[in-house]
Amino acid sequence: MLIVQKYGGTSVGSIERIKAVAERVVNTKKAGHDVVVVVSAMAGETDKLISLAKEISDMPPEREMDLLLSSGERISAALMAIAINKLGQKAKSFTGRQVGIITDTSHTKARIERISAESVREALQEGIIPVIAGFQGITETSEVTTLGRGGSDLTAVAVAAALNADLCEIYTDVEGVFTTDPGIVPNARKLEKISYEEMLELASLGAKVLQTRSVEFAMKYDVPLVVRSSFSDKPGTLVVKEDRDMERVLVSGVAYDKNQVKITIMSVPDRPGIAARLFKEVADANIVVDMIVQNISIDGKFADISFTVPKADKDKAVEITEKVSEALGAKGVSVDENIAKVSIVGVGMKTHSGVAAKMFETLAKEGINIMMISTSEIKVSCVIDSKYTELAVRVLHDAFELGS
């Protein structure tokens, strides 16, 4: 098999950890597999570099941030290659450029446009273990770019796709994907297998095991993923195409996200095009709106529009909304920071009805008010008062019998 192994920051967080990972890599090689390694920066390194830059400027140019931050992964790639060589296997480090990872020019959150991996293929043919610095690429004009938080996951998946690898293993400090946060629900169960679609919902809903874009990429190119721990030998969670087994499971997991705020624009005259105008301006500011609800007032002439955005974008979003509110003659803008989104996810929902109803019922039984609802084929999300987050997660986990 050709296996791409990606090791996250805590997995390479110290010299001891790097040596331990090198042994795992060498053992995989000795078991007869071809291995490609992708590494993140050593834990804490990226934050240290960011804080150095912030000491100098609160708005450092993004181009410079990319050169700065890409160094962390280069350091761990070199150290890992040294560690593997020390164990008697040939290994060679590769930068994003040397792999041929070409991105667009959006510094700090570049998107991969293509990837040649020719040099990596050649190294494999010579029996060498390639060790790739994750998180980075270059533009057509040879500028250094980075792929955003968690970007090393994307590097691993993209390289696996380019090499047509049999498996892409994502090593982290948890043992896999759980039915929910074990910190909240002690009997949360590790999932053996999950579909890309479910993983995507779980990742974007705040279960921070895998970067969202890396899952999209894996799904698009059909790269089988395994999420597992580099601190143990347990098997982890397989992320693959949906299959028959999965459809029998109604709900795979319960996710939550406390990182959003709700903004409401009150008593807007209810005319066509109002919502369009508001959300166009928000989108132009590069703010991603998650959920939207519109309530028509009793006399049918005025509407309240509520929507949620990431906490980091709160100030910008409020500013825009206030400007629109004034222009439209609305009553004003209110902000609610004490909200949380709780979601149930499962491909089985497609073919089973009553899942949403059961969710609402379960929350109602506990006296938890639902402020907003959104649904997709494989997910139902409810925005609730954030103080009920843990309670909601626990009762939903129980109601859908997810525990072990």
Place this chain on the structure above:
Amino acid sequence: MLIVQKYGGTSVGSIERIKAVAERVVNTKKAGHDVVVVVSAMAGETDKLISLAKEISDMPPEREMDLLLSSGERISAALMAIAINKLGQKAKSFTGRQVGIITDTSHTKARIERISAESVREALQEGIIPVIAGFQGITETSEVTTLGRGGSDLTAVAVAAALNADLCEIYTDVEGVFTTDPGIVPNARKLEKISYEEMLELASLGAKVLQTRSVEFAMKYDVPLVVRSSFSDKPGTLVVKEDRDMERVLVSGVAYDKNQVKITIMSVPDRPGIAARLFKEVADANIVVDMIVQNISIDGKFADISFTVPKADKDKAVEITEKVSEALGAKGVSVDENIAKVSIVGVGMKTHSGVAAKMFETLAKEGINIMMISTSEIKVSCVIDSKYTELAVRVLHDAFELGS
């Protein structure tokens, strides 16, 4: 004027220092000059990376060391560019690759083969201050290389030559080139001006202000250098082509080097080709021999051959010498680690006689025995017992009236 300013590790050793240097750069720009900045890694950073690698392996592959160590300069280049931008001037970081510094493939001590600097020239035309990560280049096949200890000096000089700059300023933590080590001779005087040739002798003799190869490069391409401190506004020392003024000065400085050992192969049969064989084998091991002395024994049949090598190469050199000694039927090999080389340097020597005699006399008067002597047009070096180093430097500095 077009000025290349190179800042060493202590000059960019902290965020405060980086901000101070950014101000100096901006002031130079505001004074109407075009500025190109070259930075070293933050003080201590390179050593920290080396020690991480050494924790993993005592013989890390040199290719991996280059990727590892080149990160230090990339980090300080990005931070410096951020700091200059913060002060309202446009600045952009450049890696060795982005500058187009093409080297040979000798990892960890690569030689620059050519340099395009096209992108740097374009940035200057747009009014941007280029900030170049020193110490690094790439090979034809896009491998990352580094230029050896002090390599950022070489980057600065090479860039200055490529851009045909009017001046290359080397900023460090000392105020210039002194007649000798002020730590030993308190009245050592800062030189206003010194020739490339003298600087070269002083640099290679252990006065660690400028990397030897960077001086050679500056001489070859006639780049005027200034060595000065980034911690003060004092003018520093100008390093230029020899001129009439200089010839009037007999001796410019006294240098010393405690970093060599003397190896002696005793009672070698005195046949032609013996020395050739020994030094060929030493050279094949990439060891640079500095001084050589051969003493013929009284009966004319046997000779003692002594030579000096850097301390770091002692073990390898002794091993080779012992092998040769056995093969030749010599009496054995002895090693003396307690030696020092003391040298006087000055272009005036070319046209004045009696300088060497005065040196020998001065040392003799203090009862300092001279073990080996070597001379060049502008230098006389003596190997002495290392315990007399400071004494010798002091009396020579006095004898040639170098003090202020």
